[in-house]
Amino acid sequence: xxxxxxxNPELLDSxxxxxxxxxxxxxxxxxxxxxxxxxxTNEERVExxxxxxxxxxxxxxxxxxxxxxxxxxxxxxxxxxxxAGRPILTYCWRGGLRSRSMAIxxxxxxxRALQLRGGYKAFRAQVISYFELFVPPAPLFVIHGMTGTxxxxxxxGLDRHKWATIDLEGLACHRxxxxxxxxxxxxLSQKRFDTLLWDAFRRASDGRPIVLEGESPxxxxxxxxxxxxxxxSASCRVWCSASxxxxxxRLAAEYAREExxxxxxxxLLRIKKKLGGPKFTELSTMLQQWDVTGLGRGLIECYYDKLxxxxxxxxxxxxxxxxxxxxxxxxxxxxxxxxx
Numbered sequence: 001x002x003x004x005x006x007x008n009p010e011l012l013d014s015x016x017x018x019x020x021x022x023x024x025x026x027x028x029x030x031x032x033x034x035x036x037x038x039x040x041t042n043e044e045r046v047e048x049x050x051x052x053x054x055x056x057x058x059x060x061x062x063x064x065x066x067x068x069x070x071x072x073x074x075x076x077x078x079x080x081x082x083x084a085g086r087p088i089l090t091y092c093w094r095g096g097l098r099s100r101s102m103a104i105x106x107x108x109x110x111x112r113a114l115q116l117r118g119g120y121k122a123f124r125a126q127v128i129s130y131f132e133l134f135v136p137p138a139p140l141f142v143i144h145g146m147t148g149t150x151x152x153x154x155x156x157g158l159d160r161h162k163w164a165t166i167d168l169e170g171l172a173c174h175r176x177x178x179x180x181x182x183x184x185x186x187x188l189s190q191k192r193f194d195t196l197l198w199d200a201f202r203r204a205s206d207g208r209p210i211v212l213e214g215e216s217p218x219x220x221x222x223x224x225x226x227x228x229x230x231x232x233s234a235s236c237r238v239w240c241s242a243s244x245x246x247x248x249x250r251l252a253a254e255y256a257r258e259e260x261x262x263x264x265x266x267x268l269l270r271i272k273k274k275l276g277g278p279k280f281t282e283l284s285t286m287l288q289q290w291d292v293t294g295l296g297r298g299l300i301e302c303y304y305d306k307l308x309x310x311x312x313x314x315x316x317x318x319x320x321x322x323x324x325x326x327x328x329x330x331x332x333x334x335x336x337x338x339x340x
Contacts, residue, residue, distance in 0.1 A: 002103035004095065004117040007126060009202055016083035018090045020102045021120070029191035031091065031123055032199040035082050037075055039068055039098045061097070075102070076109050083111065091116035091123075124191065127198045131226025137205035138164065141332065142232050144214040145240030147177060147304040148247030148296070149322050151213050154240065157325055158211060162333065164204035166212040171196045174220030178271050178303070182255065182263045186220045194225045209336055238332065239316035242323050244300060251296035261287070264295075275303060 005011070017034040019026050022045050026036040040048065044067050052060035079088060079102070088106055092098035095118045106113035116122070143151050152175075155165050169175050172193055173186045188196075204210050214237070217229045224232075242250075255264065264287055272280045279302050286295040320331040 002100070002107050002113050002115050004115045005089070006117045007123050011089055012199075012202075014087065015089040015114070016079070016086045018079055018082075018088055018102065019120070020090055020092050020098045025093065025120075028189050029120070029124070029195050031120070032195065032202075034091075035079075037078050037082075037102070039075070039092075039102060040064070044068075064097075072105055076105050076111070079106060080109075080111060087112040087114065089114050089116055091119045093119050094121040095119035127194050128226070130198055130201075131194065131228055134227050134231050136210060136231060136235070137201055138207055139209045140232060140235035141209055141211045141238055141336070142214045142235050143211060143238050143240060144316065145242070145322065146247065146300070148251045148300060149240045149242040150246075150250050150325065151240055151322075153250075154322055154325050154328055155211050155213060158329055158332075162208065164206070164208040164210045166197070166200045166204065166210060168197075168212055168215055168224075169219060171200065172219040172222045174222065176215055176219045179255065179264065179267045179299075180220055182260050182267055183257065186222065188222070190222060190225075193222045197225065197228070211332075236317045237314060238335075239319045240322045240328065241319060242321070244297070246323055247300055248293055248296045251300070252292045255296070256292040258290075261290070271303060274307070 011017070012032055017031050019030045019034040019036050020039045021030075021036070022038050022040055022042045023036060024042045026034075026038070030036070044064075048060045048064050048067075051063050088103075088111055090099040090102045090106070090113060095116055099115050099119060103113040103115045118125075143155060145151050152167060152169055156167055156170075158165055169180075173184050173188055174180045175182075175184070201210075212232070214232065215224065215229075217224050265284070268275075268280070268283060268287060275283065279298070283295055283298045283302075286292075286298065318332070318335045320328040322328045
């Protein structure tokens with residue numbers, strides 16, 4: 001019988017991780033870097049679950065064998081091709097029959113294979129625990145600033161030799177504002193976001209300071225897990241400044257795409273009450289005329305700057321100028337070295 005091992009993050013780098021659950025289970029969430037080689041289809045899993053509940057486990061296993069035995073060779077070949085000589089770690093929902101069967105098949109055909117003890121459920125428990133007791137692996141620099149200052153672009157452009165960066169909005173597939181879903185579809189599950197964020201912190205554990213954007217506890221419909229928000233709030237806060245002209249240009253550059261027009265109209269309608277009727281009509285006219293620059297300026301002056309950070313209860317530890325991203329990085333670096 002193949003050996004079973006408890007989850008250790010080092011396995012992600014040393015093994016080919018094979019998720020043998022159904023495509024639907026895999027889509028909801030999976031271990032970082034895992035490939036999906038399902039033993040059962042979505043429909044087959046439902047069928048076998050029904051047999052197990054209504055008739056019994058033996059009959060369910062026999063039906064599973066009938067459905068899958070003809071695919072064994074193809075599954076082994078698929079896993080072997082992806083593994084390319086690496087040792088293999090198989091897992092299913094909770095370390096049961098599916099992952100054990102795949103590991104047995106692989107071992108029987110001469111491949112090095114282990115089974116993940118407790119399966120995805122055990123991994124998920126570790127992710128939850130990590131965020132409940134969240135301690136960053138390096139100092140956090142939390143970037144704040146008014147809409148349009150270019151915070152995300154700045155973060156993603158930092159020198160990776162000096163900084164570890166985490167794009168929370170990129171991971172969440174949402175920009176975190178009224179127009180945050182324009183051009184982006186936030187289809188990922190909360191579990192998937194948690195895993196992506198866990199893996200981002202895992203990869204940022206080499207001592208470089210971690211730079212990420214200040215967010216509310218919710219990004220679209222995704223929540224920051226555990227005590228991440230509280231830890232970010234207690235970390236070094238960096239305020240980014242830029243002129244209104246620069247902010248308008250950056251907003252226009254981001255949103256001036258014809259395919260965004262309908263989504264922008266829907267987003268504008270959602271904030272109609274906060275804008276007030278006359279201002280909503282004015283901005284809607286700009287959108288209809290495709291005056292994205294005028295729309296951006298109107299949103300900055302009449303919505304974003306009035307809504308966000310209006311009554312900020314905190315003072316920044318550092319203010320940097322994002323008129324020029326290179327200058328902003330130099331200011332951030334000088335501050336970091338002054339604290340070391």
